[in-house]
Amino acid sequence: MAITRLTQRKCKAVCFYIGSWVFVTLCTTLLFQYGSGNGINPGRLLFMLQLSLFTGLSHAIYDVMILQDEMDQRPVVAALLIRSWFFLASICANFTLCILIWEIDKSDGLINETSLRQVFNFFREPSSHILIFSLFLLGHLITFVRSVHKKFGTRVFINTLLGKYQDPKEEDLIFMFIDMKHSTEIAEELGHVTYSNFIRDYYRLLSNCCEENHGEIYQIAGDGVFLTWKTKDCRRRARPLECFHDFAECLQRTRGKFLKRYGISPSFKAAAHCGKVISTEVGNFGSEMAYHGDVLNTTSRIQTLCSKLGQDFLISEALFAKLPLPLPHGFLCVKAGFFELRGKKNGILIFSLHKPLT
Numbered sequence: 370m371a372i373t374r375l376t377q378r379k380c381k382a383v384c385f386y387i388g389s390w391v392f393v394t395l396c397t398t399l400l401f402q403y404g405s406g407n408g409i410n411p412g413r414l415l416f417m418l419q420l421s422l423f424t425g426l427s428h429a430i431y432d433v434m435i436l437q438d439e440m441d442q443r444p445v446v447a448a449l450l451i452r453s454w455f456f457l458a459s460i461c462a463n464f465t466l467c468i469l470i471w472e473i474d475k476s477d478g479l480i481n482e483t484s485l486r487q488v489f490n491f492f493r494e495p496s497s498h499i500l501i502f503s504l505f506l507l508g509h510l511i512t513f514v515r516s517v518h519k520k521f522g523t524r525v526f527i528n529t530l531l532g533k534y535q536d537p538k539e540e541d542l543i544f545m546f547i548d549m550k551h552s553t554e555i556a557e558e559l560g561h562v563t564y565s566n567f568i569r570d571y572y573r574l575l576s577n578c579c580e581e582n583h584g585e586i587y588q589i590a591g592d593g594v595f596l597t598w599k600t601k602d603c604r605r606r607a608r609p610l611e612c613f614h615d616f617a618e619c620l621q622r623t624r625g626k627f628l629k630r631y632g633i634s635p636s637f638k639a640a641a642h643c644g645k646v647i648s649t650e651v652g653n654f655g656s657e658m659a660y661h662g663d664v665l666n667t668t669s670r671i672q673t674l675c676s677k678l679g680q681d682f683l684i685s686e687a688l689f690a691k692l693p694l695p696l697p698h699g700f701l702c703v704k705a706g707f708f709e710l711r712g713k714k715n716g717i718l719i720f721s722l723h724k725p726l727t
Contacts, residue, residue, distance in 0.1 A: 378581050382515075383429040389511045390425030391418065397503060420467045427459040428508060432515070456508040460501055464491065537649040537661075541600040543688060544587070544664055545609045545641040546672045547575065547616070552592035555633060563631065568592065570627070571635045574619050582612040587660065593672075595665065600643050600691060607692045609641045610722065613682055614698045640672035642685040670710040671719060678705055678721065686718035699724055 398417040402409050431452075443451070465488050472484035491497050549555075549571065556564045572589065579586055579596050587595040598608050620627075620635060627634040646662035671683050689702060696702060700722050707716040 375577070375581065378577070379433050382433045383426075385515065385518075386429040386432065386511065387422060387425035389514070390421040390428065390507075393507050393511065394418075394421035394424070394504070397507070416467060416471060419470070420463055423463040423466060424460060424504065424508075427463060428456075428511065431455055431459075432512070452509075452512070453505070456505050457501070460504050460508070461492075464488075464497075464501070537647045539645055540648050541643070541645050542648075542660070542664070543598045543600050543603055543609055543641060543643040544660075544668045545584075545596045545598075545612070545639055546668045547594050547596065547613075547637050547639045548672055548675075549592040550636045550638060555635075558633065559631060567627075567631050567633075567635070570630075574623065575616055578612055578616040578619055582608045582615060584608060584612055587658070593669075595668070597660070604691060605693055607697050609684075609688075610692070610700055611697055613639055613722075614700075638672065638675040638681045640668055640675065640683045641688050642668040642671055643688045643691060667710060667713065667717070670713070671717075674705075674708060674719060680705065680721040680723065682722040684720050684722060686720065689720050696722070 394417050395414065398414060399409070402413065468488050468491060469480060469484045472487050549568070552568075555567065559567055572594070575594065576586055583602065584596045584598050587597045589595075596609070596612065603609065616637070620637075624634040642664055644662065644664040644667075646660040646664050648658065648660055651659045667685070671685060675681060675683055683705065684702075701724070702720050702722055705719040705721045707718055709716045
């Protein structure tokens with residue numbers, strides 16, 4: 370049975386936590402050993418590697434399995450206290466387990482007098498308290514890095530760390546603009562507080578589908594959102610089409626939950642276009658990524674045609690020419706005609722995408 374994209378996303382998150390713990394723990398251990406002047410102790414290094422694997426797995430279980438890799442819905446203070454308690458408990462428990470394994474005796478088994486004495490002596494040492502506190506801080510640092518990574522996406526996060534976008538850079542990107550249908554009527558019916566929860570749940574599903582299809586959320590404006598992909602990454606797989614399909618299926622699967630909670634379920638329409646834009650980081654305090662170019666305006670103009678043409682998904686001729694054939698999920702591509710978009714001198718050929726009738 371093929372592994373689902375949701376499972377792949379969770380596996381990536383687990384690997385991130387374990388890999389991060391291994392990296393930071395081994396680096397910290399090497400620095401401490403270098404600073405002591407006694408040289409590198411291979412046994413100590415192996416012990417810390419074992420500890421980092423257990424601690425990384427514990428961290429992954431908490432964030433990926435318990436919290437479902439979602440934003441913690443509890444109050445900030447409560448969430449911080451619970452996470453801090455978890456880090457301290459898991460670090461101490463993993464230290465105990467590693468010492469027991471390290472001192473295992475074939476005749477006495479895992480728990481024996483020698484191993485218990487080693488555990489007791491370890492927790493009495495002031496140096497052990499410093500080590501536990503250091504790992505405690507590292508746990509919060511890894512959580513912070515993961516949160517920032519989830520907010521900005523892999524490509525923007527890494528390129529921002531490297532300073533790649535401090536100077537404007539030309540890129541060939543695909544943009545897809547997704548707009549919720551009847552959002553004004555829904556907001557009036559639900560009220561602003563309930564509508565805020567409604568659209569939060571809607572965007573949570575969309576962001577998961579975007580991540581699973583290797584896209585990035587560029588901008589959320591009310592009930593509309595811009596998703597983006599590198600054009601070269603979509604020449605073999607039509608990822609925007611797959612994202613559209615997955616989001617439509619996701620909303621269909623969760624329709625009952627929306628109806629039960631809000632009395633209404635969301636639907637959407639979308640448009641996609643591609644071309645060259647200038648990517649740069651703007652602002653000093655509270656800076657963010659910005660894309661400058663006609664592609665974004667054209668994408669939003671194409672999306673306004675959805676209601677006029679009675680279609681849910683429209684793409685430009687430029688994008689259609691770069692998508693691999695056959696299109697995924699049985700999508701049929703039909704010429705909708707040439708349209709003169711506002712702000713454009715020349716007409717543009719638009720294609721509508723839809724599923725075949727069954």
